[in-house]
Amino acid sequence: xxxxxxxxxxxxxxxxxxxxxxxxxxxxxxxxxxxxxxxxxxxxxxxxxxxxxxxxxxxxxxxxxxxxxxxxxxxxxxxxxxxxxxxxxxxxxxxxxxxxxxxxxxxxxxxxxxxxxxxxxxxxxxxxxxx
Amino acid sequence: xxxxxxxxxxxxxxxxxxxxxxxxxxxxxxxxxxxxxxxxxxxxxxxxxxxxxxxxxxxxxxxxxxxxxxxxxxxxxxxxxxxxxxxxxxxxxxxxxxxxxxxxxxxxxxxxxxxxxxxxxxxxxxxxxxxxxxxxxxxxxxxxxxxxxxxxxxxxxxxxxxxxxxxxxxxxxxxxxxxxxxxxxxxxxxxxxxxxxxxxxxxxxxxxxxxxxxxxxxxxxxxxxxxxxxxxxxxxxxxxxxxxxxxxxxxxxx
Numbered sequence: 135x136x137x138x139x140x141x142x143x144x145x146x147x148x149x150x151x152x153x154x155x156x157x158x159x160x161x162x163x164x165x166x167x168x169x170x171x172x173x174x175x176x177x178x179x180x181x182x183x184x185x186x187x188x189x190x191x192x193x194x195x196x197x198x199x200x201x202x203x204x205x206x207x208x209x210x211x212x213x214x215x216x217x218x219x220x221x222x223x224x225x226x227x228x229x230x231x232x233x234x235x236x237x238x239x240x241x242x243x244x245x246x247x248x249x250x251x252x253x254x255x256x257x258x259x260x261x262x263x264x265x
Numbered sequence: 266x267x268x269x270x271x272x273x274x275x276x277x278x279x280x281x282x283x284x285x286x287x288x289x290x291x292x293x294x295x296x297x298x299x300x301x302x303x304x305x306x307x308x309x310x311x312x313x314x315x316x317x318x319x320x321x322x323x324x325x326x327x328x329x330x331x332x333x334x335x336x337x338x339x340x341x342x343x344x345x346x347x348x349x350x351x352x353x354x355x356x357x358x359x360x361x362x363x364x365x366x367x368x369x370x371x372x373x374x375x376x377x378x379x380x381x382x383x384x385x386x387x388x389x390x391x392x393x394x395x396x397x398x399x400x401x402x403x404x405x406x407x408x409x410x411x412x413x414x415x416x417x418x419x420x421x422x423x424x425x426x427x428x429x430x431x432x433x434x435x436x437x438x439x440x441x442x443x444x445x446x447x448x449x450x451x452x453x454x455x456x457x458x459x460x461x462x463x464x465x466x467x468x469x470x471x472x473x474x475x476x477x478x479x480x481x482x483x484x485x486x487x488x489x490x491x492x493x494x495x496x497x498x499x500x501x502x503x504x505x506x507x508x509x510x511x512x513x514x515x516x517x518x519x
Contacts, residue, residue, distance in 0.1 A: 135451065143351065143354060143355055143358075144516075146354060147350055147351055151350075151398055157499070161499075162315055162503075163399070163417075163502040163503045164417055164425065164502060165413065165417065166498075167496060167499030167503075168496040169495065170350050170472075170491060170492075170495040171491075171492045171493070173354045173482065174282075174354050174492055175362075175492075176312075177284055177357050177358060178358075178360050178362050178365075179362065181304070181359075194403075195358070196267060198349035198355050199355070199358065201351055201352050201356075202352065202355040203517070204355070204386070205352040205355065205480060205487065206289075206310070206354055206480045206484065207285045207289055208343060208344060208349055209307075209311060209314075209344070209349070209471050209476055209477050210288055210307075210310045210311055211285050211315045211343040211344030211351075211476065212314070212345075212349050212473060212476070213283055213311045213312075213315045213317075213327065213329045213344070213346030213444060213477055214288075214312030214314040214317040214318045214330050214344060215329050215331065215332040215345075216315060216323070216339055216440070216441065216473065217322060217328045217329065217437055217443060218315050218318040218319040218324035218330060219318075219323055220328065220433065220434050220437055221434060221437035221438045221440075221441050222319065222439070223434070224273050224431065224434025225434070226398075226430070227390060227394045227405070227435070228408070228431050228432075228434035228438055229435075229438055230390045230393075231386065231387040231405055231409040231431075231432075231435035231437040232388040232390070232409060232434070232438025232439040232442065233305045233438060233439075234386040234387075234390055234409070235382065235383040235386040235409035235435075235439055235440045236387055236439050236443060236446070236469070238270055238382050238383075239378075239382060239469055240446075240468075241454075242375075242379075242382070242452040242453070242464075242468055243456060243464050243468060244454050244455045246371050246374060246375050246378070246464035246468065247371065247455055247456075247458070247464045249369075249371050250370065250371065250372065252455070253457050253458040253459065253460045255362055255457035256457060256458055256486075258424075259483075259485075262429040
C-alpha cells in the first residue's frame with residue numbers, strides 16, 4: 135500500500151528530527167543539528183534493507199516517490215514565502231556580506247570536489263522524463 | 266465573490282496546489298518557448314516564486330512573502346519547513362550509500378570551510394563599514410553564514426538589534442542568490458556530480474538556498490547537497506558565539 139511508503143518516510147523524518155534536536159541540545163545550540171541528514175541516511179538504509187527482504191514493494195515505493203516528485207513544486211511554494219523584501223532592502227553592508235560569502239564559497243566548489251579525484255558528471259536526462 | 270474567497274481561504278493548502286501548478290505550467294511554457302529550454306523550467310518557477318514573494322512582502326509589509334496575504338496563506342503550509350523537509354528526505358530514496366561514504370570527507374571539509382569563510386567575509390565587510398567591535402563583526406559574519414545563524418549568534422553575544430537585522434538581511438541575500446544563481450554558476454564550477462553537490466551543500470549551507478538552487482539545476486543532486494547543508498546551521502550556531510567569536514576578538518584585540 136502507498137501509505138506504507140509515506141509512513142516509512144514520515145517515521146524517518148521524525149526520527150531524524152529527534153536525533154537532530156537531541157544533538158542540538160547536547161551541544162547547547164538553539165538549532166537542529168543535521169536532522170534532515172540523519173533522516174535521509176535512515177531512509178536510504180531502511181528502504182534498502184526492506185527492499186532486499188521483499189518488504190518494500192513498488193506500491194510502497196510510490197508513496198516515497200510521490201513526495202520526491204512534489205519536491206520542486208514545494209520548493210517553488212517555499213520561494214514564494216521568502217522574505218525577499220528584507221533581502222532587497224538590506225543595504226550595502228548586507229548586500230556585500232551576503233554576495234561576498236556566496237561568491238567566495240562558489241569559487242571553492244571545484245577545489246573541494248577534486249579532493250580524492252574528480253567525479254564524472256551525471257548523464258543528461260530528458261526534461262519530460264524528469265517532470 | 267466573498268463566498269469564493271472564503272472557500273479558498275478555508276482550503277488554503279488546496280488553493281496553494283492550484284497556484285503552484287499554474288506557476289509551474291507557466292514557467293515550463295516560458296522556459297520552452299522564450300528561452301528554448303536554456304533556462305530550466307524549475308529555475309524559472311523558483312524565480313517567479315521569489316518575485317511573488319517580493320510582491321506579497323511589498324504590499325503586506327510582512328516577513329513571509331505572498332503567504333502573508335490571507336488568501337495565499339496555504340503557500341506557507343505547502344512551502345513550510347515540514348513539507349519541505351519531508352520532500353527533501355524523500356529525494357534520498359534510492360541514493361547509493363557508497364556514494365555518500367566516498368564523498369564524506371569532502372562533505373566534512375566543505376562544512377568547516379564554508380562556515381569559517383562566511384564568517385571571515387562577513388566580518389571583513391562589517392569592518393569595512395566601520396563596525397569594528399568583535400560582537401558586531403561576528404554577528405554579521407554569522408549572518409553571512411545563514412539567516413538563522415545570524416540572529417542566534419547575535420542574541421547570544423548581545424549584539425545591537427540593528428546589527429542583528431543586518432545579519433538577517435545578509436543571510437537572506439545569500440539564500441536568494443543561491444536559489445537564483447546556482448543554475449547559472451553550476452557549469453562554471455563543475456556542479457554536475459554527487460560529490461560536487463555534497464561540497465556545494467556544505468559550502469553554501471543555506472538549506473532553502475541549496476534546496477532551491479539544486480532543484481533548478483538538476484534534481485538528482487538534491488539529496489547530496491541537502492545532506493551536508495543540514496548540518497551547517499547547527500554547526501554555525503555552535504561555532505559562531507564560541508570559537509569564531511574568540512578568534513575575532515583575539516584578532517581585533519578585545
